[in-house]
Amino acid sequence: MxxxxxxxxxxxxxxxxxxxxxxxxxxxxxxxxxxxxxxxxxxxxxxxxxxxxxxxxxxxxxxxxxxxxxxxxxxxxxxxxxxxxxxxxxxxxxxxxxxxxLKRMNAIRHFDEAGRTVVADAGVVLEALQTYVEARDLLFPLTFGAKGSCSIGGNLATNAGGSNVVRYGNTRELCLGVEAVLPDGSVFNGLTGLRKDNTGYDLKDLLIGSEGTLGIITAAVFKLFPKPLTRVTAFLSMASVEAAIRTLNRIQDRTGQSVEAFEYIPQPVLSAVEKAFPDLKSPLEGPVETGVLLEVGSSRVSDARTDDAGSTYLATELLAVLEELMETGDIVDAAIATSEQQRLVLWRMRESVLEAIMEYGASYHFDISLPLANISWFLQEMDAMAAELGFETLTIGHLGDGNLHYALVCADQDRWQTLPLDQAKTKAFELLTRLNGSFSAEHGIGQSKLDVMRMLKEPAQLDAMRAIKRALDPEGIMNPGRLVPGVE
Ligand SMILES: Cc1cc2nc3c(=O)[nH]c(=O)nc-3n(C[C@H](O)[C@H](O)[C@H](O)COP(=O)(O)OP(=O)(O)OC[C@H]3O[C@@H](n4cnc5c(N)ncnc54)[C@H](O)[C@@H]3O)c2cc1C
The missing domain is CATH 3.30.43.10 (Uridine Diphospho-n-acetylenolpyruvylglucosamine Reductase, domain 2)
Structure with a gap:
């Protein structure tokens, strides 16, 4: 009642x-x-x-x-x-x-075997879509820690990224069309699933990443991919971030661009995960300087063929590259998952990081992206600055696509209150701007980054966004005060 x-x-x-x-x-x-x-x-x-x-x-x-x-x-x-x-x-x-x-709108509406697409309601949980597609021997590659509860409508509205962007792109690149209710109540039906449709402005691309400010996404059509027949998952300890990036490119060259994930997990983060989840331990003995969770995958039959020792061609090729890079000193140590269970433990370790950081103490999280060549530079300057101001740091990242989740942390909540957070943010954003980075890589603006948006987004782009918002939502009824500063 x-x-x-x-x-x-x-x-x-x-x-x-x-x-x-x-x-x-x-x-x-x-x-x-x-x-x-x-x-x-x-x-x-x-x-x-x-x-x-x-x-x-x-x-x-x-x-x-x-x-x-x-x-x-x-x-x-x-x-x-x-x-x-x-x-x-x-x-x-x-x-x-x-x-x-949108939670009750959770049906998979249509699976197109010929076109390799799927149409799903906005409330479908990401993991449910992954499972549905996998049962049809295909792959929906979007994935990250919240997959068991986030929805595909939310993924589209935030243009979510996650661990597989290095190979498959973010949500925008996976989406062929959306159905949405616009602020006047009219329904925009863009679910044809066409891969070519140059008939004017692309409303789909306006709605993706609009965080609910331009309309309500009610369904979407997504591209699907061949399911990898074989995967190799490893945890690597590298000499430095530069060494990690060299390693990424070498593996891409030697395996036909088959890197599915290249996730940065340095020692302080491994320790925080171990502290919060004692069953999740680093697979390597000794401290890890620059840790990376690497996954390569291939749907080519030739890559999945095994030799007499039971090793797939892909694994043999990868091992050869890793050995070469150990000789050059770029890779210090490596642990390769030898079973699906070991692979899943490595992924659980990666996907528990955010919870571990939240449990560690008070924190402020930057979600930033940089050109790969500038990442090491950013980390060195930022770490030095954070230490000077009295912060600890816990940084992880989807290193393969240039996205860092850089957290300023302090285990002691009372001491956190005394630390100069505003000063640290100002310095971090100055550094980021100098290094051609973005202040919001994949989580969006929402209400948490409106101040940064106002401060750092180019005025011409902000004006264009305000004009779009006013044109589509003149009464300002859709998610007011979010994403675009200065429009009520
Ligand atoms: C443990 C953890 C790990 C995470 N890892 C990642 C990661 O690796 N990469 C990443 O990108 N994100 C990550 N996130 C953030 C989050 O999961 C994503 O932003 C996700 O896409 C949000 O989906 P949701 O359904 O929960 O959206 P919500 O939180 O419900 O909404 C997010 C925004 O989208 C709008 N919205 C939601 N549904 C619709 C709709 N149908 N139409 C229009 N607007 C809508 C809302 O108004 C809001 O502005 C993580 C979160 C957690 C908790």
């Missing part, structure tokens, strides 16, 4: 009844306990308020909700799995808003 809703200033008393009429009263949550999980983000850094959480089951319902909100002056914050790390899916308390949860 729905509880009585407190009247919200400026919002008609019939509004919630209208929502119930569209989705059914059991799918309109209004009491605080039921809404709590939707109103605080994964990091527990952001919390907000809403008139209701509304859970439609079909695009046509989303369209009616948007029209109703438009006429009532209520703002809409779309939400998928609520695993976003920029606070974009949490509404402000000071604006009358609803959360539109």
């Amino acid at each position: 729905r509880q009585a809703v407190k009247p919200v200033e400026g919002v008609s008393a019939d509004f919630v009844d209208g929502l119930c009429g569209i989705v059914g009263p059991e799918h309109v949550l209004t009491d605080a306990a039921a809404m709590a999980g939707y109103l605080t983000d994964w990091t527990r850094q952001f919390s907000g308020g809403a008139i209701a959480v509304v859970r439609p089951s079909a695009t046509e319902q989303v369209s009616r909700i948007v029209r109703l909100c438009g006429s009532a002056g209520v703002r809409i914050v779309p939400q998928g799995g609520n695993t976003g790390l920029a606070g974009g899916g949490i509404p402000s308390r000071d604006v009358p808003s609803i959360i539109l949860s």
Whole structure:
């Protein structure tokens, strides 16, 4: 039974009844306990308020909700799995808003065997899509630690990246089209799955990465890939970041560009993971200077053929490269997973890193990208600066695509309060700008990086974004105050 809703200033008393009429009263949550999980983000850094959480089951319902909100002056914050790390899916308390949860829209609509595409509702959980596709002997390569709870709608809205971008690109590159409800309630149907369609501005590309500010993505069509027949997964200790990048390129050259993941995990992060999850230990003995989780994969039958010793051609080729690089000193030590179970442990170690850092103490996280040639330079200057200001650091990264997750940390919460975080941020962004980096690589802007967006994004680009926002959402009902600074 729905509880009585407190009247919200400026919002008609019939509004919630209208929502119930569209989705059914059991799918309109209004009491605080039921809404709590939707109103605080994964990091527990952001919390907000809403008139209701509304859970439609079909695009046509989303369209009616948007029209109703438009006429009532209520703002809409779309939400998928609520695993976003920029606070974009949490509404402000000071604006009358609803959360539109896509969780019930979780059907796989269509699998096209000939075209190797899949059409899925926005609320489908990433891991469920991976599993569905794998059962058809294909691969949907997007993957990262939150795969068990994030949704493909959220992945599109944030243009998520993850561990396999080095080979397959980010979510934008995997998507062939979207269906979306625009801020006036109209439905944009772009689910043809065509690989060529030059018929004007690409609305799909505007919606991808728009973090719910231009419309609600209700479904999408994705490209699928051959499933690797063989994989080799290894944990490497390298002499330096430069050595790691040389190693990446050498392996790419020798294995026909088959690097699927190249993840940076240095010793302090390994130690933090071991502390938080004692069963997850480094596979190498002794400290690791520059640790990398490497995975190569191939769907070529010739790469999957085994020799008399049971080693695949791909593994033999990789081992040869690793041995050469050990001789040059670029690689210090290596552990190769010899079973699927060992491979999964290595991945669990990688995917537990964020939780381990959160448990370590207080932290501030940069999600940045740099040209590969400048990464070592950035790390050296940034580490020195952070130490000088009294911070510890825990840095990981999707090194293969130039993305670092650089965290300033302090195990002691009280001491953290005394550290000059603003000064460290200013210096970090100056350094990043000097080295041609981006201040937001894959997590988006949401509410956490609006100040940086205002400060660092080129004025011409910001003006264009504001013009697009006003043109598509003149009443400003879609996720206000997020992503684009200076538009209400
Ligand atoms: C442990 C962990 C590891 C992570 N690792 C990575 C990583 O490696 N790479 C990476 O890119 N991200 C990573 N993330 C961040 C996060 O998982 C991604 O941003 C993910 O894409 C968010 O999906 P979601 O469904 O949870 O979106 P939500 O958090 O629900 O929403 C995120 C944003 O998208 C909007 N939105 C959601 N659904 C829709 C929709 N259907 N239409 C329009 N707008 C919508 C929301 O309004 C919000 O602005 C990680 C998060 C965690 C907790």
